[in-house]
Amino acid sequence: MSDDSSNALFEPKIIGFLCIWCAYAGADKAGSSQEPYPPNLQIIRVTCSGRVDPQFVLSCFQNGADGVMIMACHPGDCHYKEGNCRALQRQRMLLRILRQFGIEEQRCRLEYISANEGGKFREVVTDTVENLKKLGKLRHALPLDPVLSAAAGNHPASP
Amino acid sequence: MKIGIYLCGCGSMISEKICFEDVREAVGSFPDQPYLTVVDFICSGEGRTAFIEELKRERPERVVVAACSPRDHEATFRHCLSEAGINPYLLQMVNIREQIAWVTSSRKEATQKTIGMLRGAFYRVRLQVPLDVMTLEVCTDVLVIGAGPAGIKSALTLAEAGRRVTLVERTPSIGGLPMLFEETFPNLECSACMLEPAMMDVLHGEHSKQIELLTLAEVVEVKGSYGNFQVTVRQQARHVSQSGCISCGQCAAVCPALRSDGRKAIDFASDVSLPHVPFLDEKACLRSKGESCQICQDSCPAGAVALGQFGLTQSLELQFGAIVVAIGAGLYDAARLNGLGIATSSDVYDALQFQQMLSLIGPSAGEIVSKGGQAPASIAIVHCAGSLDQEHIAYCSGICCRYAIAFSHQILTRLPDCRITHYHRELVTPGKHSSELLNKLKEEGRVEFRRYENIRELALMPAVEMVVLCNAVVPSDAAGQLAALMDVPLDGDGFFQELHGQLDACQSFVKGIYPVGACREPMDIPTAVNEGTAAAALVLAGLRPGRKLEIEPVHAEVEADRCSGCRLCVTVCPYRAIAFDDENKKAMVNALLCRGCGACVSACPAAAIRGHGYSDHQIMAEIRGLLK
Numbered sequence: 001m002s003d004d005s006s007n008a009l010f011e012p013k014i015i016g017f018l019c020i021w022c023a024y025a026g027a028d029k030a031g032s033s034q035e036p037y038p039p040n041l042q043i044i045r046v047t048c049s050g051r052v053d054p055q056f057v058l059s060c061f062q063n064g065a066d067g068v069m070i071m072a073c074h075p076g077d078c079h080y081k082e083g084n085c086r087a088l089q090r091q092r093m094l095l096r097i098l099r100q101f102g103i104e105e106q107r108c109r110l111e112y113i114s115a116n117e118g119g120k121f122r123e124v125v126t127d128t129v130e131n132l133k134k135l136g137k138l139r140h141a142l143p144l145d146p147v148l149s150a151a152a153g154n155h156p157a158s159p
Numbered sequence: 160m161k162i163g164i165y166l167c168g169c170g171s172m173i174s175e176k177i178c179f180e181d182v183r184e185a186v187g188s189f190p191d192q193p194y195l196t197v198v199d200f201i202c203s204g205e206g207r208t209a210f211i212e213e214l215k216r217e218r219p220e221r222v223v224v225a226a227c228s229p230r231d232h233e234a235t236f237r238h239c240l241s242e243a244g245i246n247p248y249l250l251q252m253v254n255i256r257e258q259i260a261w262v263t264s265s266r267k268e269a270t271q272k273t274i275g276m277l278r279g280a281f282y283r284v285r286l287q288v289p290l291d292v293m294t295l296e297v298c299t300d301v302l303v304i305g306a307g308p309a310g311i312k313s314a315l316t317l318a319e320a321g322r323r324v325t326l327v328e329r330t331p332s333i334g335g336l337p338m339l340f341e342e343t344f345p346n347l348e349c350s351a352c353m354l355e356p357a358m359m360d361v362l363h364g365e366h367s368k369q370i371e372l373l374t375l376a377e378v379v380e381v382k383g384s385y386g387n388f389q390v391t392v393r394q395q396a397r398h399v400s401q402s403g404c405i406s407c408g409q410c411a412a413v414c415p416a417l418r419s420d421g422r423k424a425i426d427f428a429s430d431v432s433l434p435h436v437p438f439l440d441e442k443a444c445l446r447s448k449g450e451s452c453q454i455c456q457d458s459c460p461a462g463a464v465a466l467g468q469f470g471l472t473q474s475l476e477l478q479f480g481a482i483v484v485a486i487g488a489g490l491y492d493a494a495r496l497n498g499l500g501i502a503t504s505s506d507v508y509d510a511l512q513f514q515q516m517l518s519l520i521g522p523s524a525g526e527i528v529s530k531g532g533q534a535p536a537s538i539a540i541v542h543c544a545g546s547l548d549q550e551h552i553a554y555c556s557g558i559c560c561r562y563a564i565a566f567s568h569q570i571l572t573r574l575p576d577c578r579i580t581h582y583h584r585e586l587v588t589p590g591k592h593s594s595e596l597l598n599k600l601k602e603e604g605r606v607e608f609r610r611y612e613n614i615r616e617l618a619l620m621p622a623v624e625m626v627v628l629c630n631a632v633v634p635s636d637a638a639g640q641l642a643a644l645m646d647v648p649l650d651g652d653g654f655f656q657e658l659h660g661q662l663d664a665c666q667s668f669v670k671g672i673y674p675v676g677a678c679r680e681p682m683d684i685p686t687a688v689n690e691g692t693a694a695a696a697l698v699l700a701g702l703r704p705g706r707k708l709e710i711e712p713v714h715a716e717v718e719a720d721r722c723s724g725c726r727l728c729v730t731v732c733p734y735r736a737i738a739f740d741d742e743n744k745k746a747m748v749n750a751l752l753c754r755g756c757g758a759c760v761s762a763c764p765a766a767a768i769r770g771h772g773y774s775d776h777q778i779m780a781e782i783r784g785l786l787k
């Protein structure tokens with residue numbers, strides 16, 4: 001997938017879904033320390049990583065994102081008990097779907113960030129940007145395919 | 160649609176890093192031509208006034224505020240919208256300080272990122288709909304289950320604040336476990352004496368009118384939710400009227416039958432039990448064997464004994480706004496500690512049996528005697544019996560070392576020459592006064608402390624004449640059933656699970672149900688008492704007479720005609736907020752219980768659940784806006 005010639009100039013677009021309780025607070029913490037990180041991540045605040053519908057992730061790729069990050073509370077710390085377990089199950093399922101469309105695993109990353117882990121937040125964002133630069137632009141954006149969306153809507157029960 | 164975008168410069172914190180002019184130009188090309196206003200320090204008093212004034216003038220239909228983190232000021236700005244007569248949920252915030260200005264080195268990149276995030280928020284806010292805080296009439300009466308130290312303190316605090324409380328206790332008397340203890344840590348105080356004033360307050364104190372005590376009673380059904388629980392309590396007949404009884408004990412004196420603890424079939428629970436009114440143990444009574452004895456009824460000088468209810472229980476249907484659960488804990492069954500090899504001594508007692516032996520009102524009147532009838536010359540006290548043991552109970556029970564040390568003091572006052580050995584894995588005496596008793600023991604050098612790793616090692620210990628086990632504290636045998644009735648989760652060990660272990664320890668996952676005391680975690684008396692008070696405070700803050708309950712409108716709602724009846728959402732919701740209507744085969748969210756996590760919204764395969772304030776449409780629009 002990589003396209004070495006243009007990589008130096010390529011700036012990946014990344015959408016991050018951050019749960020308000022831990023990950024978003026971790027991003028705020030990174031902000032308070034005022035140490036810069038790459039500007040490629042745009043953040044969508046969600047109540048909990050369990051709110052991240054697989055369709056949201058597919059929609060990001062359909063609309064031209066090069067990467068998606070789901071950031072959650074650490075296992076056991078989800079404010080709503082187990083939303084992050086569901087997020088993990090859904091991310092694993094998404095990776096399988098994405099693979100079928102030739103979208104690399106590194107483009108859909110799940111990370112646990114606590115409210116104190118501003119440093120970790122900065123590191124994973126920086127790391128993701130570097131990885132995606134290496135991977136290059138998403139070759140083909142996902143088609144706006146109703147079948148695909150339906151498949152994602154029908155994700156397995158996660159009790 | 161008229162949309163107002165407000166940028167805060169935050170002094171120079173933001174404006175220095177982001178070129179507001181470029182932002183203004185870019186925003187000019189957004190659909191509908193939103194207006195953009197810069198208000199410096201928009202969160203300050205002056206900034207808010209300017210913001211509100213302009214909102215009143217411009218009357219935008221939706222508002223975006225780009226400033227600091229919504230974690231700091233979303234509530235502030237929502238409030239401003241309300242003041243300006245705009246529905247507060249028509250606001251979307253963009254965090255351009257923590258997430259852009261403070262972390263982006265290039266001004267150009269920061270400006271671009273700001274434009275992108277504003278576009279996302281702009282697209283999202285257009286789909287936001289006004290949400291209204293709903294209100295609900297509530298009952299402010301409170302049910303307290305369990306009349307140990309935690310439940311008593313909770314009931315008294317609530318009663319003092321004017322609430323009506325029903326205190327349900329399954330045994331015939333109140334006070335809980337400490338009623339068995341002669342001398343407690345940290346200062347060898349008699350706990351029955353210590354608790355007596357509080358118990359008297361429940362029965363006869365200034366606020367006792369507010370408390371209805373139901374002894375020999377258990378909760379058998381709980382329906383409804385916060386503010387409106389419908390509870391069924393089943394109560395066994397006591398056969399002695401609490402108001403009529405003069406505590407003379409005549410009934411017990413004449414009763415020919417014995418119950419298993421050696422007292423009469425009709426008798427006081429103990430010499431110090433409160434309410435100090437006898438009860439009839441039906442199993443022990445001759446009437447249960449078909450005889451027609453009624454000598455107790457005939458000889459009661461106050462006419463307080465009534466045998467008419469024999470064999471009957473009564474069911475009470477009651478209504479409450481909140482429930483405090485204070486049913487205490489249990490002890491790990493010593494029989495499961497096999498391999499202990501204490502066969503050398505037949506005199507093995509668990510902690511409660513030994514408490515009973517130490518008790519002046521116990522069967523031996525406080526004398527320490529072995530089964531053979533003589534005073535033991537040597538006693539082993541085994542700490543951590545089952546605790547801190549991967550084969551049994553992994554956690555430390557937290558209280559055993561402290562009462563074990565109190566045991567030693569009590570033994571030494573009665574049997575000064577007794578050789579005592581403490582076998583312990585760890586020796587834990589937290590609390591500002593708790594090491595005093597331990598230090599005293601060590602200074603006097605009259606007892607021996609030995610550490611062990613595996614409880615099986617104790618098979619090799621020198622023979623002793625009596626063994627006292629400090630069993631692990633485990634969940635009460637009643638916890639599982641009660642939790643299931645209330646649909647409240649237990650934690651991995653079987654204790655009532657807290658909403659948040661550190662910050663919301665006295666709340667359960669079900670709103671309006673507050674687990675406190677040893678049913679939540681093993682603990683000492685002062686902690687249990689404090690938790691009882693804490694739960695009372697939470698109830699008082701949440702349910703107020705004459706005040707309707709406000710329901711946060713950011714919650715989920717099932718669109719009935721799309722619901723296919725798969726029940727997935729019911730299993731997914733961590734707060735049991737979704738009920739299933741079996742008749743119509745549709746799920747329904749109870750807005751009161753929903754905390755708006757969104758788990759059901761993303762789990763529903765039929766896309767039948769709308770997350771008010773964070774719907775799929777809104778988030779999808781935000782995604783498209785960000786990536787345009």
Ligand SMILES: Cc1cc2nc3c(=O)[nH]c(=O)nc-3n(C[C@H](O)[C@H](O)[C@H](O)COP(=O)(O)OP(=O)(O)OC[C@H]3O[C@@H](n4cnc5c(N)ncnc54)[C@H](O)[C@@H]3O)c2cc1C
Nearest residue numbers: 305307308309329335336343344487510676677682683684
């Ligand atoms: C051997 C031992 C020694 C201890 N020594 C000390 C000490 O020296 N100092 C100290 O501070 N702490 C001591 N503790 C700890 C102390 O006992 C607890 O902290 C305290 O009892 C907790 O109070 P509680 O109200 O939570 O529970 P409890 O005292 O257990 O009271 C619970 C009440 O609920 C009732 N109940 C149970 N199930 C139901 C039901 N389903 N429906 C209605 N009612 C129900 C019970 O009958 C009881 O009255 C000791 C504990 C043990 C086991």
Ligand code: SF4
Nearest residue numbers: 722723725726728763
């Ligand atoms: S998950 Fe959706 S379709 Fe299934 S019961 Fe719940 S609302 Fe109805």
Ligand code: SF4
Nearest residue numbers: 732753754756757759
């Ligand atoms: S949003 Fe969360 S709390 Fe509300 S009903 Fe759905 S799963 Fe339950």
Ligand code: FES
Nearest residue numbers: 019048073078079
């Ligand atoms: S609240 Fe953070 S993952 Fe659920």
